[in-house]
Amino acid sequence: MLGTTRYIALVGGGKQPKFPQNKVCSPDDSDSDPWVFITTDTYEVQIWNDATQVVATSLEFKTPIQRVRISQSHLIVVLLNNVGIYKMKSPPEKIADYETVNNPFGLCALGKGIVAFPGRAPGQVKLFETVTGNVSIIPAHESPLRALALNKKGDMVATASEQGTLVRLWTYPSCTKIVEFRRGVDPATIFSLAFSTAGSMLAVTSDKSTLHIFDLPVGLQASAAEPDPKTHKWGILSKVPLLPRQFSDTYSSATAKFDMGEEPVGWGPQSKSATFNAGIPGVPGGRPTKGLIGWLDDQTLLVIGAGQDARWEKFTVGVDETGRRAIFREGWRRYLD
Template sequence: MNTRPIIDESSGPFALSASFNADNSCFSVALETGFRVFTSKSGDLKLAREVGGGIGCAEMLSTTRYIALVGGGKQPKFPQNKVQIWNDATQLVSTSLEFKTPIQRVRISQSHLVVVLLNNVGIYKMKSPPEKIADYETVNNPFGLCSLGSKIVAFPGRTPGQVKLFHLDSGNVSIIPAHDSPLRALALSKNGDVVATASEQGTLIRIWSFPSCTKIGELRRGIDPAVIFSLAFSPIGSLLAVTSDKSTLHIFELPTPNSVPTPEPDPKTHKWGILSKVPLLPRPFSDIYSLAATKFEIGDEHVGWGPASKSATFNAGIPGVPGGRPTKGLIGWLDDNTLLVIGAGRDARWEKFIVGVNSDGKRVVYKEGWKRYLE
């Protein structure tokens, strides 16, 4: 007798994954029946397409009519080893790429396409058909970690905790031994001169300068291990936003590439006050903590469809979906003081936050609005 719980679809659409476009002006959502595109500033629906099957991930090319689609969910529309470049003007697939293994994630820009497999990253020039320019083996990368900038693309290397940086113009490759344990999140600044990384431990975020690949800062999210959902630099690169499975959004002030070493903590503003200056105390007392933090909503999900696995090297869940679980805590900056946190799943949410200063002159982050964007 089958005693497994039945996932009820009668309550409405189920968002499998979500992703921002390059300038965060829109976000695309993959569904069991198709995909939708929303305006980031308001969370309002911009485009809805029913394609007669599940889409695991949908990556929008800037603000154009092209969207990269990979099949996913219970009844995938497309094979999970193919990338389909959808032309919404014709509502047809204009071109596709086939691979030997399932696709974990796709990144797309006006000039390049990056396809992430479990143990491989392929980099292509955006043509019809796309032209391969590089191909690299990686450690197991079930979350499809990859950040595509205008100059470089960052992804895991061949050993756990390693970041590989590929220069899109020159083809040069740099390697950063970022962590001792596997990567769980990474991000590039807008101009590509700073890289942020987090491991599956989730306690420290490390900041690296490019092209020197030197560490310029180390930020402490917390003491207890956590799953880091997302890292994102503000447009001018002065702030870093971090979300985790603790349902907390942290805002960190960043060192600049030339500020080496990281400045000493100020006891007046540090979390541990004067204890941050006492020698021989454990390191967490002197580490740099976020300048502001607040709660975001992970949302209510079925137990079997939880937000994430703790492991950055093995994960099983929804076929065709990056990480195998609905996207949670995805960060997108609208400007240097405004950011969004997007979640997929049955309880799919759009939340807007403002970074400001309170009446005491202290930096704060607060929620300005939210909605369930599928309703």
Template structure:
């Protein structure tokens, strides 16, 4: 099986960040000179816009109608405390929102615009101009953590490890203690009925049901601490994909309420998983059913990995998390997903879930490319 056919060679510019649209059909890339829209299925450029300065964050509505932009990089086009709504059909900014502090991240849907600042999250109706619905205080949130699904928005609470659920229908707030340490990554299922969380420790992944806000599953990514880059549910909600700074992509089965406990014969530690309190919990925890490596890319030595701390100082203003995006997951369908990275070595990789010669489910890399070369 050829798991890595090389599609092209690297000669691209520096990508500051990357973000998927709502259905993962495209991803937007923020550059030192503007932004691009890339097709997720093949990693090919659909739209290139030069704006005469750096864009740290580009969030796309649908395909290319409206794009929310935040200045960033070495020579920002816009101030980091402003969100510009760019109308791609007219190739101009139609409206903007200004804040007292730098914008950490933007999320945009057909109905809502969500702005994450360091210590608050603002929710707006997606109109021109946007209309403010609510604002909530958060703990320090330098990664701009916030995720939106059908009917629900999630973001950090006012205490480390705390998670808030905002019901977009009735504005009701629910709060849980998701982890003991600060949150590092969030994801919402497409139906809005599940939320996945990881803390800055990065060993345990938890899945929460919504609207009950009860724990549905708990997975062990590994024993050693790690930076969890991305969490993503498959479209049907049956699988959770996880990437980390270990350059590993893990896949976990999401249990249903009627599903029995995993068969010890299929558990990583076999019958030891039944030993309960006699052994450390990592012997009984649920591990991924398959994993593989993805490429973080070759970056300058001074670049370094994403910080493990959820309270570090951003090194690149305007860029979510202060570092180029790595390990961003997007599902194309229930068996196919891509992993995208920004930086000097900006990569697109396609993975497929299949079955090997002995009937075991596996995930393998089908192809990859440097997406900015095209």
């Protein structure tokens, strides 16, 4: 959906669409069924005007559409190995087109004047400036990307690989690393990364059913700060020089459990692989989305999951009785019958 406007991006098509657009009236009025289907393998993006109930504009593609991002000025269409950038008009005007590594989860972030998406090498982030057309590349990880996000200003990028142990924060346009956060020691599937509205926190969810809140550094020098044993997860061990880096890394300031829902036996977590797509046709990643984060304001966020047991949970970020950062669960609801 385009903000809170009447415009919604819809994706469909394929060989057996639930609501086919390729129905035409048969010229033989004596037919018992006056409608026939024209075989097509095209996939379509429609910009739907919900007030007038008409399609404002549309685009057709030959391969499945993994993700769409829209703003008042731009339309981004993500395919498995391609990202198309268009000016939002009728019809849309293509201004750039880039090849990518396999991108089954449709990773793409559209910010203020900038688009972030995977590059042509695993773990690489490509940044496209919509005004100038300038392109920057960040070699963010050695393994394929699993999640990325832009802050509201478009001057910070958060990335995570399919390893899921580290989350890295980069500045734009300098493309330098500010800080590296440790989600945990064991590998995990990162479901979602999202900056708070004021850009002071970063929320992260994973298939461990855990929501993490990381406090973002103030100024570029914050990344060089020494860990404080009083607040660090490993206490005084964070200051011992010969221990593995896991003991001195920056961990989340608060965590909470979210519910992924009671899916059928055999559903399993979303695939950890960021380069292989299998499962439900037409669904990015092949599995129902879980752990999707949406900030309502700088202290309140929702964690949303699709699937057979689709639900959302509401959390607020504050401080507990000891004065430490804490996450409080405010409520939840199943949103599908």
